[in-house]
Amino acid sequence: MKQDRHSMILELIDKNSVETQEDLANLLKENGYNVTQATVSRDIKQLRLIKVSSDGGVYKYAAAKSASGGEVDEKQRIILVQSVKHVECAQNIVVVSTLSGMAQAAASVLDCMKIKEIVGSIAGDDTIMCVTKTNDSAKAVYDKIKSLL
DSSP states (O other): OHHHHHHHHHHHHHHSOOOSHHHHHHHHHHTTOOOOHHHHHHHHHHHTEEEEEOTTSOEEEEEOSSTTTOOOOHHHHHHHHHHEEEEEEETTEEEEEESTTOHHHHHHHHHHHTOTTEEEEEEOSSEEEEEESSHHHHHHHHHHHHHHO
8 A cells, every 4th residue: 555655656746846844735635545644644755855946946746766766966976075074983974074964964964875784874963873794894985975075
């Protein structure tokens, strides 16, 4: 059921200008999916939908690009370049310091990169902690991030 709903969401945002969660919930209901706002919110997060500016300057939902390939597009690289202040290794942990409020955005870019050495990551307000299995893996992650900056 969830996979069907996710497929429908991707189809709906591709064919319609969906500006709000309420708009998306209404479209889903019109297509036979009885959903709550909380469900729509979770779906948006799980699908990693982003808001993009349309021709009229209105922001609408869209599917994020390059999430599957593990490569960073230019917009994502700019997010890292403009938000990351410092990267440091602490044994098997890579700590990324960002401008205040930018850790979530930078962590999202790192997630999209699908760096196989990263076991998991946590983002706060201005700090990201990426955990790897080994010290060598942490160094590899550090090098990948630094190469983008």
